[in-house]
Amino acid sequence: MSYCSSRFQTIRRRTSEVMIGSVGVGDAHPIRVQSMTTSDTQDVEATVRQSIALAEVGCEIVRITAPNHAAARALKDIRARLNADGFSQLPLVADIHFLPAAAMEAVEHVEKIRVNPGNYADKKKFATREYSDADYERELQRLHDAFSPLVKRCRELGRAMRIGTNHGSLSDRIMNRYGDTPLGMVESALEFLRIAESHDYRQIVLSMKASNPKVMIQAYRLLVERMAAENMHYPLHLGVTEAGDGEDGRIKSAIGIGSLLFDGLGDTIRVSLTEDSVYEIPVAQALARKAMARWGEAELADAQRGPVAEAIDPYHFTRRETASVSLGGTCAIGGEEPPRVLVRVPTLSAVAELAGTLTRNQLKDTPAEGIIVPVRSPEDLQSLRSLPVSAPAAFLVLDLDPAISPDQEEPLLSQSPHPLMLLRTFSARDGDALAAWGGLVKRGGAPHVLGLAATGTDLAILAPHLGSIGDERLVVTLAGAPQPPLHTIGAYRSLAAALASTGSRAPLWIRNTPATALDGDRSFLSRLLDASILTGSLLCDGLGDLVSIETEPDLGRAVKLSYNVLQGAGARISKTEFVACPSCGRTLFDLQSTTQRIREKTGHLKGVKIAIMGCIVNGPGEMADAHFGYVGGAPGKINLYVGKTCVQYNIPQAEADERLIALIREHGKWVDPEPQPVA
Numbered sequence: 001m002s003y004c005s006s007r008f009q010t011i012r013r014r015t016s017e018v019m020i021g022s023v024g025v026g027d028a029h030p031i032r033v034q035s036m037t038t039s040d041t042q043d044v045e046a047t048v049r050q051s052i053a054l055a056e057v058g059c060e061i062v063r064i065t066a067p068n069h070a071a072a073r074a075l076k077d078i079r080a081r082l083n084a085d086g087f088s089q090l091p092l093v094a095d096i097h098f099l100p101a102a103a104m105e106a107v108e109h110v111e112k113i114r115v116n117p118g119n120y121a122d123k124k125k126f127a128t129r130e131y132s133d134a135d136y137e138r139e140l141q142r143l144h145d146a147f148s149p150l151v152k153r154c155r156e157l158g159r160a161m162r163i164g165t166n167h168g169s170l171s172d173r174i175m176n177r178y179g180d181t182p183l184g185m186v187e188s189a190l191e192f193l194r195i196a197e198s199h200d201y202r203q204i205v206l207s208m209k210a211s212n213p214k215v216m217i218q219a220y221r222l223l224v225e226r227m228a229a230e231n232m233h234y235p236l237h238l239g240v241t242e243a244g245d246g247e248d249g250r251i252k253s254a255i256g257i258g259s260l261l262f263d264g265l266g267d268t269i270r271v272s273l274t275e276d277s278v279y280e281i282p283v284a285q286a287l288a289r290k291a292m293a294r295w296g297e298a299e300l301a302d303a304q305r306g307p308v309a310e311a312i313d314p315y316h317f318t319r320r321e322t323a324s325v326s327l328g329g330t331c332a333i334g335g336e337e338p339p340r341v342l343v344r345v346p347t348l349s350a351v352a353e354l355a356g357t358l359t360r361n362q363l364k365d366t367p368a369e370g371i372i373v374p375v376r377s378p379e380d381l382q383s384l385r386s387l388p389v390s391a392p393a394a395f396l397v398l399d400l401d402p403a404i405s406p407d408q409e410e411p412l413l414s415q416s417p418h419p420l421m422l423l424r425t426f427s428a429r430d431g432d433a434l435a436a437w438g439g440l441v442k443r444g445g446a447p448h449v450l451g452l453a454a455t456g457t458d459l460a461i462l463a464p465h466l467g468s469i470g471d472e473r474l475v476v477t478l479a480g481a482p483q484p485p486l487h488t489i490g491a492y493r494s495l496a497a498a499l500a501s502t503g504s505r506a507p508l509w510i511r512n513t514p515a516t517a518l519d520g521d522r523s524f525l526s527r528l529l530d531a532s533i534l535t536g537s538l539l540c541d542g543l544g545d546l547v548s549i550e551t552e553p554d555l556g557r558a559v560k561l562s563y564n565v566l567q568g569a570g571a572r573i574s575k576t577e578f579v580a581c582p583s584c585g586r587t588l589f590d591l592q593s594t595t596q597r598i599r600e601k602t603g604h605l606k607g608v609k610i611a612i613m614g615c616i617v618n619g620p621g622e623m624a625d626a627h628f629g630y631v632g633g634a635p636g637k638i639n640l641y642v643g644k645t646c647v648q649y650n651i652p653q654a655e656a657d658e659r660l661i662a663l664i665r666e667h668g669k670w671v672d673p674e675p676q677p678v679a
């Protein structure tokens with residue numbers, strides 16, 4: 001893997017140093033946390049106020065949009081006011097789309113310029129045309145002429161620059177040659193990078209943002225691989241764009257940013273939320289802390305290969321092929337089935353008590369499909385008889401204490417009114433026991449789950465035993481925490497590699513437990529981020545057939561969170577997907593309340609993707625693959641889109657929600673929400 005030093009432990013990628021004013025990014029600097037103001041830039045007072053509020057909660061770099069020349073000029077006053085108020089060390093970044101003139105003005109006043117290579121000096125026409133090599137060269141020369149003045153001025157003034165590619169706003173030139181692919185995103189940035197280097201200018205940070213974490217992860221990996229091949233070592237700014245708000249926004253950001261940070265990539269991060277910007281900072285800080293805590297750990301004996309060498313393509317998504325394990329009836333795990341959701345209960349008797357919690361109306365579309373039950377003694381097994389016939393899930397996973405011998409399992413199977421899976425855990429010392437157990441599994445009976453102790457050595461030693469068990473009745477997971485510096489993501493990757501090396505296609509169960517926490521922080525936010533990073537990064541690599549989040553005290557919430565992480569990783573869709581921009585100085589309506597209102601009205605449309613974007617300048621370009629778009633067209637006016645086509649212009653905002661619903665209905669994607677029971 002040339003994109004990172006290790007996929008099994010966090011070894012920070014070496015980069016050059018970029019100075020944004022007095023704040024260093026990359027090299028030996030910590031991960032810098034940044035955000036963006038949402039006020040009208042020309043409202044100097046409001047923008048200064050927001051910048052200070054961000055700095056006071058720990059934001060280290062503040063970005064401000066400069067949509068036109070007047071806004072770029074206002075940056076001078078904003079900089080002066082911040083200096084006067086004691087914030088001279090807070091670096092400002094001007095966000096530029098389309099207008100080189102705005103960039104040339106802004107560079108005089110702020111420490112860094114962000115350009116979008118998809119639209120700098122380019123008008124996007126969504127035109128399909130064949131570019132001959134000569135046409136393409138002419139385009140690049142035009143770009144060179146348009147971009148060079150800014151590069152030269154940045155070099156003269158000692159300013160930094162971000163070449164910030166967005167998946168949703170690639171130029172027609174790139175789209176026609178590479179499509180909206182991670183490769184297109186990378187090429188888009190490299191075109192600009194080469195122009196900058198031709199002027200011997202290297203104070204550059206790069207980003208590859210997308211609203212789809214899978215695309216974003218692949219694009220960053222590919223960028224690093226391509227840069228390494230050209231001996232380029234620029235720092236990375238990480239972010240998932242248009243992530244939305246609330247839990248979903250945090251989950252998507254944690255999946256995309258967290259996966260890359262744990263691979264050692266990323267030098268500055270922005271968590272984009274459709275909320276007040278100050279709420280982005282604690283999320284970004286927690287993500288940065290989790291990754292930085294792992295820097296500097298002693299290296300694994302073979303960090304690049306890990307405990308078991310992988311053979312995967314990290315630049316293209318392919319779901320790992322697994323056998324389908326049948327649990328009787330229509331329920332199966334692995335194969336073509338979506339990842340299943342499990343929940344852990346504290347005792348066997350709690351299964352009955354939980355029926356209400358787990359089947360209440362809100363969880364109708366997101367049921368717990370399996371329940372993990374600890375079985376501590378042979379006596380516990382007797383209570384299986386007393387389970388209600390209508391358990392709140394399709395199957396039970398009995399987590400068997402080692403004190404229960406395999407002989408005692410047999411009577412269980414006939415006593416349970418429900419399909420069972422039996423979980424046993426082995427470590428390296430248990431080689432013989434594992435072999436004997438494998439023989440028992442092969443003989444038939446209920447499907448079994450093999451829990452492997454997660455230390456690196458155990459995986460390497462136990463791997464040879466896996467192939468002999470067969471995979472029609474076997475699911476595999478990890479137990480406990482891996483020994484540092486191996487991290488849990490790396491341990492699961494090793495486990496998948498160990499299965500592949502023995503020809504086993506047994507489904508893989510991703511368990512989030514207190515032992516797999518990525519650091520010592522057990523707060524609500526931290527638990528959410530941990531579950532998103534571990535589960536999401538594995539799902540984005542095509543790994544995972546069962547998921548359990550066993551760190552949430554509220555079991556209903558544990559189930560919901562599992563489904564939300566699956567949706568964030570694009571692995572299983574259980575509700576409407578919202579793409580909402582974080583808003584900025586261009587925003588034409590209140591994005592937060594509008595997003596919430598539209599979510600309330602359309603949140604039940606499973607599989608429908610709705611974009612809510614603040615302006616038509618960037619909105620349509622950045623809606624990615626949304627089915628419908630609600631985009632600010634003018635003050636008080638909304639444009640509605642089907643895909644990337646605007647179908648209704650300048651609708652009064654008061655009518656826009658209903659017109660959007662009518663549009664969804666017209667395109668056959670509307671269903672009426674189910675009536676809620678009266679409390």
Ligand code: SF4
Nearest residue numbers: 581584587614615619
């Ligand atoms: S789409 Fe949203 S964040 Fe992007 S420029 Fe427009 S208003 Fe700003």
